[in-house]
Amino acid sequence: MSSTGDITTPRPRKQIDGWRWTGRIFLVIMLLYTALPMAWMILTSIKSGFAAMQFPPQWWPTEPTMASYQKLLDPQNSVGQDFLRFFWNSLFVSFVTTILAVVVAVPAAYAFSRFNFPGRKFLFFSVLLRNMFPAVIFLVPLFILMRWLGLVNTHGSLILTYLTFGLPLAIWLLKGFYDNIPIQLEQAARIDGATRFQAFLLIVTPLSVPGIIATAIYSFIGAWNEYIYAATFLTKNEQLTLPVGIQRFFSENTTDFPGLMAASFIMSVPVVVLFLLLQKYFVRALTEGAVKH
Amino acid sequence: MTIATGHAAALQRADIKRPNVFQQMWASRADYLYVLPAIVVMLVVIAYPIYYTVELSFFKTPPGLQLRDKVFVGTENYSTILSSDVFWKVTVNTFIWTIASTLIAFVLGFGAALALHRDFVGRAILRAILIIPWVISAVAASYIWKWIYHSDFGVLGAVMVQLGLADRQPNFIDNVHTVLPSLIVVNIWREFPFAMIMLMAGLQTVPDQLLRAAKVDGASAWQRFWHVTFPHLRGVSTVTILLLAVANFNSFIIPWITTGGGPSNASHIWITHIYELAFGRQRWGVAAAYSVLLFAILMVLGYFYVKALSGNDKQEHGA
Amino acid sequence: MAQVVLKDLVKTYGSVYAAKDVSLTVNDGEFVALVGPSGCGKTTTLNLVAGLIPITSGDIIIGDRVVNDLDPKDRDIAMVFQNYALYPQKTVFQNLAFPLQMRKLPKDEIDRKVREAAKVLDITHLLERKPRELSGGQQQRVALGRALVRDPAVFLMDEPLSNLDAKLRVQMRSEIKRFHQDLNATIIYVTHDQLEAVTMADKMAVMNGGLLQQYDTPAQVFANPVNMFVASFVGSPAMSLVPLEVSSTNGITSLTSAEGWHLPLSAENARKVANARSKKVVLGARHSTIRLHKEKLGDAVPAKVYTVEPTGDITFVQAFLSGAIVNISLPPSVIVEPDEMVWLEFDQDRIHLFDGETEMALRAE
Ligand SMILES: Nc1ncnc2c1ncn2[C@@H]1O[C@H](COP(=O)(O)OP(=O)(O)OP(=O)(O)O)[C@@H](O)[C@H]1O
Ligand SMILES: [Mg+2]
Numbered sequence: 001m002s003s004t005g006d007i008t009t010p011r012p013r014k015q016i017d018g019w020r021w022t023g024r025i026f027l028v029i030m031l032l033y034t035a036l037p038m039a040w041m042i043l044t045s046i047k048s049g050f051a052a053m054q055f056p057p058q059w060w061p062t063e064p065t066m067a068s069y070q071k072l073l074d075p076q077n078s079v080g081q082d083f084l085r086f087f088w089n090s091l092f093v094s095f096v097t098t099i100l101a102v103v104v105a106v107p108a109a110y111a112f113s114r115f116n117f118p119g120r121k122f123l124f125f126s127v128l129l130r131n132m133f134p135a136v137i138f139l140v141p142l143f144i145l146m147r148w149l150g151l152v153n154t155h156g157s158l159i160l161t162y163l164t165f166g167l168p169l170a171i172w173l174l175k176g177f178y179d180n181i182p183i184q185l186e187q188a189a190r191i192d193g194a195t196r197f198q199a200f201l202l203i204v205t206p207l208s209v210p211g212i213i214a215t216a217i218y219s220f221i222g223a224w225n226e227y228i229y230a231a232t233f234l235t236k237n238e239q240l241t242l243p244v245g246i247q248r249f250f251s252e253n254t255t256d257f258p259g260l261m262a263a264s265f266i267m268s269v270p271v272v273v274l275f276l277l278l279q280k281y282f283v284r285a286l287t288e289g290a291v292k293h
Numbered sequence: 294m295t296i297a298t299g300h301a302a303a304l305q306r307a308d309i310k311r312p313n314v315f316q317q318m319w320a321s322r323a324d325y326l327y328v329l330p331a332i333v334v335m336l337v338v339i340a341y342p343i344y345y346t347v348e349l350s351f352f353k354t355p356p357g358l359q360l361r362d363k364v365f366v367g368t369e370n371y372s373t374i375l376s377s378d379v380f381w382k383v384t385v386n387t388f389i390w391t392i393a394s395t396l397i398a399f400v401l402g403f404g405a406a407l408a409l410h411r412d413f414v415g416r417a418i419l420r421a422i423l424i425i426p427w428v429i430s431a432v433a434a435s436y437i438w439k440w441i442y443h444s445d446f447g448v449l450g451a452v453m454v455q456l457g458l459a460d461r462q463p464n465f466i467d468n469v470h471t472v473l474p475s476l477i478v479v480n481i482w483r484e485f486p487f488a489m490i491m492l493m494a495g496l497q498t499v500p501d502q503l504l505r506a507a508k509v510d511g512a513s514a515w516q517r518f519w520h521v522t523f524p525h526l527r528g529v530s531t532v533t534i535l536l537l538a539v540a541n542f543n544s545f546i547i548p549w550i551t552t553g554g555g556p557s558n559a560s561h562i563w564i565t566h567i568y569e570l571a572f573g574r575q576r577w578g579v580a581a582a583y584s585v586l587l588f589a590i591l592m593v594l595g596y597f598y599v600k601a602l603s604g605n606d607k608q609e610h611g612a
Numbered sequence: 613m614a615q616v617v618l619k620d621l622v623k624t625y626g627s628v629y630a631a632k633d634v635s636l637t638v639n640d641g642e643f644v645a646l647v648g649p650s651g652c653g654k655t656t657t658l659n660l661v662a663g664l665i666p667i668t669s670g671d672i673i674i675g676d677r678v679v680n681d682l683d684p685k686d687r688d689i690a691m692v693f694q695n696y697a698l699y700p701q702k703t704v705f706q707n708l709a710f711p712l713q714m715r716k717l718p719k720d721e722i723d724r725k726v727r728e729a730a731k732v733l734d735i736t737h738l739l740e741r742k743p744r745e746l747s748g749g750q751q752q753r754v755a756l757g758r759a760l761v762r763d764p765a766v767f768l769m770d771e772p773l774s775n776l777d778a779k780l781r782v783q784m785r786s787e788i789k790r791f792h793q794d795l796n797a798t799i800i801y802v803t804h805d806q807l808e809a810v811t812m813a814d815k816m817a818v819m820n821g822g823l824l825q826q827y828d829t830p831a832q833v834f835a836n837p838v839n840m841f842v843a844s845f846v847g848s849p850a851m852s853l854v855p856l857e858v859s860s861t862n863g864i865t866s867l868t869s870a871e872g873w874h875l876p877l878s879a880e881n882a883r884k885v886a887n888a889r890s891k892k893v894v895l896g897a898r899h900s901t902i903r904l905h906k907e908k909l910g911d912a913v914p915a916k917v918y919t920v921e922p923t924g925d926i927t928f929v930q931a932f933l934s935g936a937i938v939n940i941s942l943p944p945s946v947i948v949e950p951d952e953m954v955w956l957e958f959d960q961d962r963i964h965l966f967d968g969e970t971e972m973a974l975r976a977e
Contacts (some may be wrong), residue, residue: 022440030405038426141343264429275428
């Protein structure tokens with residue numbers, strides 16, 4: 001067990017080392033489990049199609065090549081054009097979803113944390129319950145709804161839908177955050193001459209920035225990776241987002257594994273980088289908001 | 294001199310005219326503005342679909358989803374489901390999938406969080422690497438593992454052959470016996486980091502003082518864990534397990550992209566099955582009936598879910 | 613500066629009264645302490661005056677305006693919070709400047725006023741720090757400073773000293789008092805520490821269970837508590853309260869214990885107990901008015917020593933008298949032991965008598 005800092009008990013050292021070594025071995029195994037598949041993805045992506053399909057496999061590519069990446073990122077050929085368009089679509093949808101999620105979740109979470117209006121509990125529960133329901137059972141009715149709203153084959157349909165599945169957890173996270181900001185700060189601000197809204201904007205919001213960033217990352221990643229709705233609501237090639245686009249493309253080119261791995265890699269880069277840069281806010285938001293009891 | 298009359302103690306619960314609900318709602322009308330956008334979005338995208346799903350489940354709707362031509366069939370869709378063998382097979386699969394994924398992901402995440410709690414060189418990097426699978430898309434993860442499991446060129450099989458564990462390339466996902474466990478491995482790969490993050494956050498809130506006090510009291514490392522750390526993490530653990538369980542019960546992408554539910558339904562779970570019924574075979578009514586059954590199950594889970602998530606809903610009144 | 617009037621102020625949470633029919637007038641320039649045990653409604657009352665929570669009924673008048681429906685920002689008040697409520701993301705300077713910025717003062721004037729206030733409170737060297745880099749006492753000064761920069765009509769303070777250590781508390785106590793005198797400010801000061809109220813305030817308002825019990829000068833509250841609650845709340849150690857029964861033999865009224873002894877009452881005190889609703893009367897006495905004897909003497913009554921606490925110049929003794937605990941103070945030269953039988957003599961002119969049923973003080977008229 002290693003959650004206890006350094007240890008100076010009269011207990012025999014051996015047993016403590018036992019725990020420590022168990023922890024280390026466990027971490028090594030988890031590291032292999034986590035990293036090897038990703039490493040294999042990258043190794044495959046820099047092989048030629050021929051080199052990838054060998055048995056036994058080339059553990060290390062004998063002739064590394066960036067051909068797959070060039071093909072995907074080259075705006076001159078049709079594959080590259082499609083791929084870049086998918087990329088752009090994903091970026092657009094995720095970005096707008098994120099902005100809207102923050103704009104909608106912040107006031108809602110704040111209200112759930114601070115105000116006491118009739119129905120507050122019920123509304124909070126129903127918002128939380130949303131996350132219970134899988135996308136699939138909403139697909140048909142939502143498809144009909146989007147058809148009725150004229151949103152089929154538009155990014156609007158995705159943004160609207162993504163908002164709802166990002167919101168519950170976002171609101172929950174943020175509410176936990178607001179719960180931990182003392183109400184006296186706002187009271188002080190209001191006495192100092194701020195309106196209720198100014199107190200919220202000038203005093204509370206800056207303090208909740210980690211929570212807001214966490215919410216934003218969460219929404220962005222959720223939207224970036226979403227597949228089912230995008231696969232159902234969009235049919236026109238030029239509107240597809242990356243997950244669907246890649247799936248459609250490679251269901252036609254079933255053996256281009258280097259290309260597929262390169263596409264998976266490129267698709268993963270933005271969210272991984274974003275998350276790694278901002279992960280400390282995420283953990284902080286969880287620690288300060290969600291986890292504290 | 295002002296003298297207050299009467300008994301202090303007798304005052305607490307006296308006759309107070311409480312404004313009725315509508316007056317209260319009117320009085321707090323400004324508060325609703327804050328939640329209004331969230332509620333509107335939720336209503337449009339939840340209430341309406343739920344209503345529609347229930348309605349569709351009692352009708353037969355033609356393949357093109359021409360709603361005008363739907364025919365009322367009563368509970369026929371439901372009896373179709375309950376009398377089919379596939380339903381039971383898929384149900385068993387769903388439970389294996391949900392329970393195994395949730396528990397193993399939780400245990401691995403818990404272990405990793407504990408092992409990472411103590412500071413050591415390279416801890417931050419290691420933590421970052423362990424989190425990555427959770428961040429990348431399930432579609433990408435499915436393709437990566439599909440390639441690793443490939444029946445001819447899969448690296449995993451090749452390694453096993455090289456090590457002498459198998460005499461020829463094993464067929465992980467085209468085999469009814471191994472397909473579900475193989476996919477559970479993929480799912481856990483993506484999910485244990487979530488448990489890890491949650492528990493790492495939880496571990497940070499374990500008061501050092503308590504651990505030190507326990508140490509002074511002569512508790513061994515294991516005893517400290519069992520009597521201090523673990524009880525403290527009970528709340529986070531409940532929330533994490535529930536979130537994982539709900540997510541797993543609702544999984545779709547990994548089985549769908551990797552195997553499409555095959556071979557012979559061995560990796561179909563409820564959600565993929567419903568999807569195939571609706572969008573593959575266009576049996577909208579049956580799919581809707583399935584969804585309604587799903588609601589029923591989820592409501593039970595949902596009770597615990599909402600309870601756990603709103604557990605820290607402490608509120609100070611009157612900002 | 614302005615006076616503050618509360619008229620029949622009521623605040624309910626659901627079916628619980630947090631404040632009930634609170635009426636009091638704080639005159640211009642007066643320092644009023646609001647005291648009472650935890651949960652009695654002090655913060656609630658203060659928040660009502662500040663406008664932080666809506667009132668259920670009643671009126672609040674600041675200066676000559678009824679402010680019931682005004683926003684806190686329009687009430688011309690400043691407030692110091694129990695946990696200081698300093699804005700953690702702002703420096704000390706920015707904290708002090710915030711109320712002025714909200715009032716859209718020009719930049720150079722803000723700068724001047726902030727520095728002035730900082731100088732008065734001796735926190736000039738801290739202006740660039742963040743609140744979490746300050747000690748408790750420094751944070752307290754900043755909180756005070758934030759109230760001070762604006763010269764408002766009324767200062768509201770909610771237990772501003774309760775988070776400080778004992779020594780700092782005494783020091784800040786005199787600083788706040790000096791500040792009150794210098795500015796001639798109207799101050800409503802919440803505390804659950806009656807000693808703070810007694811030492812600082814011109815008047816004190818004692819609350820319990822949402823009700824205002826007594827509102828008067830500390831000396832009056834101390835000398836003439838209106839009921840048993842106020843009697844036992846104000847003064848340290850607390851006033852001893854002994855439940856007894858009234859009896860009358862040969863025209864002499866006395867208080868009788870179940871233990872069998874009698875305490876004859878003076879004519880004045882006899883008139884008081886005649887006003888009691890029943891025979892049940894509670895005898896109250898402060899520690900300094902009880903004399904302890906080692907043998908029976910005059911009207912002294914028997915008690916058994918329970919604990920002995922020497923503090924240096926005074927020894928505090930607790931004794932059982934008719935089943936109740938009585939506090940007595942002794943010069944250190946008198947030595948008593950736990951379980952010793954002693955005799956207590958009450959000063960008839962300085963005892964308090966309360967109606968055993970209503971708990972109200974009994975008066976002679
Ligand atoms: N937002 C609220 N909702 C419900 N009840 C409340 C609320 N705020 C206060 N109360 C109740 O009103 C009563 C008075 O509370 P208040 O905060 O005024 O006490 P206080 O005298 O300031 O106590 P303390 O010395 O502990 O600060 C208490 O019984 C409290 O439980
Ligand atoms: Mg209080």
